[in-house]
Amino acid sequence: MFQDLHQSVLLEPAVNALDINPSGHYLDGTFGRGGHSRLLLEALGESGRLSVIDCDPEALAFAEALAQEDNRVTVLAGDFETVLADLKAQGQQFDGVLFDFGVSSPQIDDASRGFSFQKDGPLDMRMNNQAGDSAADWLNHADVDEMKRVFWRYGEEKNAGRIARAIVDRREESPLVNTADLVEVVKTVNKPHPKEKKHPATRVFQAVRIHVNNELGQIEAVLPSALEVLKPGGRMVVISFHSLEDRIVKRYMRDMSKAESVDRRMPVLPDRLRPALLKIISKPVKAQDVDDNVRARSAIMRVAEKL
Template sequence: MRPTAQPGHPADPSAPAAHLPVLYAQVMDGLRVVEDGRYLDGTFGRGGHARGVLEKLGPGGRLLLMDKDPEAIAEAERSFGGDARVSIRRDSFASLGDWEQARGLDGILFDLGVSSPQLDVAARGFSFGKDGPLDMRMDPESGESAAQWLARADDAEIADVLWRYGEERQSRRIARAIVARRAQQPLARTAELADLIGSVVPRGKDKSHPATRSFQAIRIHINRELADLEAGLDAALAALKPGGRLAVISFHSLEDRMVKQFIARHAKAPPANRRLPQAQAFVPVLADVGGGAIRAEADELAANPRARSAVLRVAEKLDADGRLAA
């Protein structure tokens, strides 16, 4: 979940709706922006990181912006549509390989999860703390809403999603309650779903709302977030030039595990198996240049408590011989 803005940030020209991006300084260091470089922000959100990259680019630099949320794209057009260095595309970063301009890039950023502007608008249906339509789509003009899916999925499918994407231990109990409730009246509002879950699941020792894991799981499922991440990581690797940097910010363990394993798979040879014929020599394609997981420091956590779950990983694409580019 991407934190909300505060004024006075280097990337914030004191605009009222400015966005304070999580791990801003660490992302800028990781991307290592050069004046004439080509960069892609695959999750524009409200443009905090994009502003930082653009400030470092000269007249010959290029910044490509992507987001599947139409409100985010509208903000990108308002903020950067008149800048000749910027190109904007409404789409998921999973499809960045289809964008002809996204070739030979010096850096790519994915800031995963739901943004605070999305979470804070009740009409988007992401939050159990604000009653609104049970939607949860990052692109509200495409695909099935949470209400539509909950109205048709059987209890086994619902339980599987809650367990797989939310690690919800009470997934079966919640799924049965949802199916029983919809037989009387379809679930249409976020407050209805949150209240239903709260009625069958006791509040845990950490005092978090009983619906927290379920809302996360349903959102991930509705938006195909992990499938998009898998496709996006592959597309990003293909789009980077040797020496190009990939920076990914994750907000829960499932995402971070995928990113960590992706980098390791392309950076380290798999364990040898003495029972199999000797495989072709492994040539690494990526190097972990961030030193593993990068987290927010104390001053950022004090200003933005939501940053506590953010994890940044940075990798660099190697040359054809598996070496860091000069």
């Protein structure tokens, strides 16, 4: 079952960065096809444990199969924000936490998931395709301003407004159903150009996917919870797929690595100031410097240790 369907990004650098204690308990917050998890298990001894999270039913089937083979593995189904909040409430503590944000290759490659502008399939794009609104649900109901904001903010699409209006015009004739429908509308504005290497719908597809899965909101919420469930001395290793994610991770690690300072203009000074909670370990590692995986070119890894 474990054929190499997903080429894990920064596989060894990420697992090495966890600085594994063989009898420790680790958390892989984004199981995918378990590339990082399996390497992590190799470094763990018999008494070590690994909990893994994913919200994608297919990824969870792979995780369950691994748990059947290896009793050190526990599978936690759900989005990582909710699962981490539960773990925090239970007072669980981990020796290290790993996140490898973004979509997996099997999700992109499977046309029926609707992530790809290169393969026609239902316009879905949900990581958990059993809950919430699909891309088609959203695109067929959102107003122009909302779509424009999403395309611009999450895709940096300069024709965001024109594309949003073209979608509204199109759906007055018939709703968007397939990925090819969205590609066709985007192409009426972003005309394909021989000199342009990127597909004209790249930015819109990225933006819709980020919106439909609330990807940035999930990351903002999960980092503080991950810090809480980490034991002192434990490492947080985070791989971001693109710069919007990395900006959140970078800012969070930087803020937590500094003690809170007093703003003397405040009328009431706080009783207690938060000390620095994280120590940044090494410089960020870029996948392009260590990896041949084409899809991983923009990935970047940051590592911090809980003080």
